[in-house]
Amino acid sequence: MRPHGPWTRLRRGPVRVGRKSTTREPIIQESETYETQEPGAVEPEATRRDAGGAESARANRGWWDRNADEYQVEHGTFLGDDRFVWGPEGLDEIEAELLGPPEELKGKEVLEIGAGAAQCARWLAAQGARPVALDLSHRQLQHALRIGGSFPLICADAGALPFADGSFDLACSAYGALPFVADPRLVLREVRRVLRPGGRFVFSVTHPIRWAFPDEPGAEGLSVASSYFDRTPYVEQDEEGRAVYVEHHRTLGDRVRDIAVSGFRLVDLVEPEWPAWNTSEWGGWSPLRGNLIPGTAIFVCERD
Numbered sequence: 001m002r003p004h005g006p007w008t009r010l011r012r013g014p015v016r017v018g019r020k021s022t023t024r025e026p027i028i029q030e031s032e033t034y035e036t037q038e039p040g041a042v043e044p045e046a047t048r049r050d051a052g053g054a055e056s057a058r059a060n061r062g063w064w065d066r067n068a069d070e071y072q073v074e075h076g077t078f079l080g081d082d083r084f085v086w087g088p089e090g091l092d093e094i095e096a097e098l099l100g101p102p103e104e105l106k107g108k109e110v111l112e113i114g115a116g117a118a119q120c121a122r123w124l125a126a127q128g129a130r131p132v133a134l135d136l137s138h139r140q141l142q143h144a145l146r147i148g149g150s151f152p153l154i155c156a157d158a159g160a161l162p163f164a165d166g167s168f169d170l171a172c173s174a175y176g177a178l179p180f181v182a183d184p185r186l187v188l189r190e191v192r193r194v195l196r197p198g199g200r201f202v203f204s205v206t207h208p209i210r211w212a213f214p215d216e217p218g219a220e221g222l223s224v225a226s227s228y229f230d231r232t233p234y235v236e237q238d239e240e241g242r243a244v245y246v247e248h249h250r251t252l253g254d255r256v257r258d259i260a261v262s263g264f265r266l267v268d269l270v271e272p273e274w275p276a277w278n279t280s281e282w283g284g285w286s287p288l289r290g291n292l293i294p295g296t297a298i299f300v301c302e303r304d
C-alpha cells in the first residue's frame with residue numbers, strides 16, 4: 001500500500017552545487033555513474049519510518065536516475081514536451097495563470113525546481129521567459145536535453161540552490177522536490193533567497209489528505225487507512241534496510257506554517273478538481289477518486 005501516487009514516484013540524481021549559469025545554452029554537469037538495480041534484485045520493502053535529509057536525498061537521487069526513463073515513457077505524453085501541467089488532474093498553467101498572465105512572463109527569469117524533463121521550463125521559454133531548469137536527477141535532465149530547448153539545465157539539490165541571492169523573478173515546481181525532502185523549510189528559504197523582492201513561488205504537491213488513504217484507484221482507495229496526522233515518511237528500502245525511495249508527509253497546516261516561517265505570504269491554495277475530459281487511470285489516480293477527494297495542492301506564495 002502506498003500513500004502517494006506514482007506521479008511522484010521517480011527521482012534521483014547526483015547532488016551537485018555549481019555556479020549560477022551565465023549561458024543560455026543547455027548545460028548539465030558531468031554525472032557520476034548511476035546506481036543501477038542489480039538484475040534479479042529483491043523488490044524493495046515499503047514501510048513508514050524516519051528518514052533524514054541526507055538519506056532522503058541519496059535514496060531519491062538513485063530512484064530517479066534508475067526510473068527516469070520509465071517515468072518519461074509513462075507520463076511524457078500526458079505532460080507534453082512543452083506544456084506546463086501542475087499535476088495528474090491536468091491543470092495547465094495556460095489556463096490557471098498561477099505565475100501571472102502568460103503575456104507578462106516575457107523576459108522574466110524563472111527557476112523551475114524538480115524540473116524532470118523540463119516540460120514546464122520549455123513552455124515558459126515559449127512565452128518569452130528565461131527559465132532555468134533544476135533537478136536532482138541527472139537522468140531526468142538527460143531527457144530534458146533529448147527533448148531540447150535553449151535554457152540552462154542544472155543538476156543540484158533544491159536544498160542548496162547554486163544561485164546568487166535575488167537571481168530570479170519567479171520560481172515554480174510541479175511535484176518537484178517538495179514532496180521528497182525531509183526539511184521543506186530549507187528548500188523554501190533557499191527559494192526565497194534566490195527570488196527578488198515581490199517574487200512568486202508556486203509549487204504543487206500531492207494533496208496531504210491523500211496520505212490517509214490507500215494508493216489505489218478503485219473503491220478500496222476511498223477508505224481511510226492511516227492517520228492523516230502521522231508524519232512518518234513513506235520509505236521503500238532494500239534488504240539491508242537502506243532507503244531506495246522516500247516521500248515526506250506534511251499536513252495542510254504544516255505546509256502553511258512552513259511557507260509563513262520561511263518568509264513567504266500564501267496568496268492562494270488551489271485544489272484542482274478532476275475534469276471530465278481526464279479519463280486517465282494510473283496508480284492511485286483515477287476519475288473515481290479525483291471526483292471525490294483532492295489529489296493535488298498548489299501553493300501560490302509571494303515573498304516581500
Ligand SMILES: C[S@@+](CC[C@H](N)C(=O)[O-])C[C@H]1O[C@@H](n2cnc3c(N)ncnc32)[C@H](O)[C@@H]1O
Nearest residue numbers: 008011012064114115116136137157158176177
Ligand atoms: C514527480 S517528478 C516531477 C518532474 C516534473 N516537474 C514533472 O511534472 O514531470 C519529481 C522530480 O523532482 C526531482 N527531485 C526530487 N527531489 C529533489 C530535490 N531534493 N532537489 C531537486 N529535485 C528533486 C526528481 O528528480 C524528479 O525529477
